[in-house]
Amino acid sequence: MTTLADRPATPTRRGDRGPRTLATRFLGYAVLVFFSLVFLYPFVIQIGNSLKTEPDAATNPLSPIPDPLVLDGFVRIFTGTNFPLWLGNSVLVTVLATAGRVFFCSLAGYALARLRFRGRGGLFAAVIAVMAVPGVVLLIPKFLVLNQLGIYNSYTGLILPLLADAAGVFIMKQFFESIPVSVEEAARIDGAGIFRTYWSVVLPMAKPALITLTILSFQGSWNEFPHSLVSVQDPSLFTLPRGLADLVSGSLGKGTQYPLKLGAALLATIPVAIIFVVFQRHFVRDANEGADKT
Amino acid sequence: MATNVLPAAATASGEPDRRRPRGSVRANENIAGWLFVAPVIVILGLFLLLPILMALWVSLTGWNGQGSPFTGKVPFVGTDNYTRLFTDEGLARRDFMTSIRNNLYYVLLVVPTQTVLALGLALVVNNRLLKGKSFFRTAFYFPSVTSSVAISVVFLFLFANSGAVNSLLAMFGISGPQWFADSRGVLHLLLGVVGVDTPPAALTDGGPFGLSWWEWLSGPSVAMTSIIALVIWTTSGTFMLMFLAALQNVPVALEEASTLDGAGRWQRFRHVTLPMIKPTTFLVLTLGLIGSWQVFDQVYVMSQGDPAKTTLTPAYLSYRTAFRDFEYGSGAAISFVLFLIIIVLTLTQRWLMADRDPERSRWGRRRRRRTPEGTAR
Structure with a gap:
């Protein structure tokens, strides 16, 4: 990198490269900065406007600086809406769904990767097939089954269907296949049972995949919207995305109340944003794994 | 990439055989x-x-x-x-075909734009002359991981009548539209600019599936373009990462060799880089195609199908038919038609990818026939 950058300084026979390289870099940075603004400025506006008064937000929507700075929006989020309740529900759903997904998907992934049992091939084919089923066509079907089982409009209906997903099984299976079998064999020869081998020998080795799956499940269930739309109806069972959607569609009554809405959306974004910044490389890996699996 | 999975799979299935005697x-x-x-x-x-x-x-x-x-x-x-959606005259078919039209224009704008934008960003981020790669990568990818509902709330504010987008336009002396109240089709507006204000009778008299040709040719509505902007903004980052991974696998030696051979920047991109990342380009295109038939959350939060049903999509229509109009049978039928569309796209993709993966050269040859420049490979 440095040699390339230094090149313009040293006179070479390709002397015309100097200004061109400079121009390229200038143009490159201009493009990068412009698009960084495009991708990040909406969040800046969101933060700024959530701290404004309503008239201020309406007259200066582009400005990131609140004048005057008020916490009215946030106060009303906690006093005038059911936000704390939605937050609690979201935490409950996310924790249980993530724990369930990580445990069940790694169990199934391990069985599909390592255990030899009748029907394994067919099961794996079924997992691949299920991954292709688009979520949006399941709206009515899910409602039907929850209704039929009598768990519509309950925590069970809200959480149980989120406890496993085919993509997680796939990720875990791929990972288990990539680690050497010799360690497990040694454990087995030492007389460890299958579950014990899985639990105390294989799982500790699968840490990277487990972290990836945890983050994926966390993000997925925290942001999950369509499922909560068709599984519950009672406002006391709303999760954050459902509550937010409800706020926007006019349950607030008078005025646009943008500072409040933007603030609520901001609070709903923060947990995933923190996870994203801390575990960034796992997100990046996931995007690339997505490239492999399809 | 899939190739390094294959040997692992082979050992995994071959390995337990050794234990077979132990019943x-x-x-x-x-x-x-x-x-x-x-x-x-x-x-x-x-x-x-x-x-x-x-x-x-x-x-x-x-x-x-x-x-x-x-x-x-x-x-x-x-x-x-099902027949009410396709052959019987009536509101059900009209709504369904309107939703198909809306979604078609949505696909037509979203898929190419996000692919080109993602590739462009990946190329710039991947440029060896520039620093700060990881910051820009993070910045571009961040919108993809946030909640679709929360982001829709932000975009509702940005595209509000007195919102940020219209203030920005006002700085350039343009008075922006009332985004979410504007049902005018973009193509109709463009035709209006060249003087075609009243539709020719030939186009209003009839057309396939209960919509007139004029209605089919409306283009996305102004309201729909704001949803399109939101989706392009959120998905480009994911696809940029895929392109970035592909670009990093292009051997530097190959690019340098082509430079020595006298290839200019554009030629190098066209004849070396682009053929090398063809599989990823194809993947991004098909994933985009599959994903863009599933748009639901944004429509639910931002427009609920309004104004004048111009942001209605099949996914949202199936939801509305079942849960608002209580016609569950009709809603389920719409879901299955949508399911069929998406499954056909998915199977086509998997078939083409599987066709290419085990024997990469075959794909290369087939592509080469269409684009003679591909021989640079």
Whole structure:
């Protein structure tokens, strides 16, 4: 990198490269900065406007600086809406769904990767097939089954269907296949049972995949919207995305109340944003794994 | 990439064979195997496969949400719910075809734009002359991980009548439209600019599936373009990462060789880089195509299908038909048509990818025939 950058300084026979390289870099940075603004400025506006008064937000929507700075929006989020309740529900759903997904998907992934049992091939084919089923066509079907089982409009209906997903099984299976079998064999020869081998020998080795799956499940269930739309109806069972959607569609009554809405959306974004910044490389890996699996 | 999975799979399936003589271990593994997969099977079976079958049944009935749909009291209507979408004159077909039209224009704008933008950003980020790669990568990718509902709220504010986008336009002396109240089609507006204000009679008189040609040719509505902008903004980052991974696999030596051979920047991109990342480009295009038929959350939060049904998509229409109009049979039928569209796209993609993966050269040859420049490979 440095040699390339230094090149313009040293006179070479390709002397015309100097200004061109400079121009390229200038143009490159201009493009990068412009698009960084495009991708990040909406969040800046969101933060700024959530701290404004309503008239201020309406007259200066582009400005990131609140004048005057008020916490009215946030106060009303906690006093005038059911936000704390939605937050609690979201935490409950996310924790249980993530724990369930990580445990069940790694169990199934391990069985599909390592255990030899009748029907394994067919099961794996079924997992691949299920991954292709688009979520949006399941709206009515899910409602039907929850209704039929009598768990519509309950925590069970809200959480149980989120406890496993085919993509997680796939990720875990791929990972288990990539680690050497010799360690497990040694454990087995030492007389460890299958579950014990899985639990105390294989799982500790699968840490990277487990972290990836945890983050994926966390993000997925925290942001999950369509499922909560068709599984519950009672406002006391709303999760954050459902509550937010409800706020926007006019349950607030008078005025646009943008500072409040933007603030609520901001609070709903923060947990995933923190996870994203801390575990960034796992997100990046996931995007690339997505490239492999399809 | 898939190639390094294959040897692993081979050893995994070949390895237990060595233990075959020990019958008890195999029996053990048989039981353990099923126990290990049981929770996933139960959950996916109960909340994925079973519901699909139930919905298939409901789509053949006129169930209105009262009682159970699986009793004799529910009227069986055969394929009526499906024929109403395609052949019978009426509101159901009109709405469905409008939603298909809207989604087609949406796909037409979203897929190419996000692909070109993602590739462009990946190329700039990947440039060896520039620093700060990881910051820009993070910045571009961040919108993709946030909640679709939360981001839709932000965009509602940005595109509000007195919102940020209109203030920005005002700085350039343009008075922006009332985004979410504007049902005018963009193509109609463009035709208006060149003087075609009243549609020619030939286009209003008739057309396929109950919509006139003029209606089919409306383009996305102004309201829909704001949803399109939101989706391009959120998805480009993911696809940029895929392109970035592909670009990093292009051997530097190859690019340098082509430079030595006198290839200019554009030629190098066209004849070296682009052919090398063709599989990823194809993947991004098909994933985009599959994803853009599933737009739902944004429509639900931002427009609910309004104004004048110009942001109605099949996914949202199926939801609305079932849960607002209580025509569950009709809604389920729309879901299945949508399912069919997406499955056909998915299967086509998997078939083409599988076709290419084991024997990459075959794909290369086939592509080469169409684009002679591909021989640079």
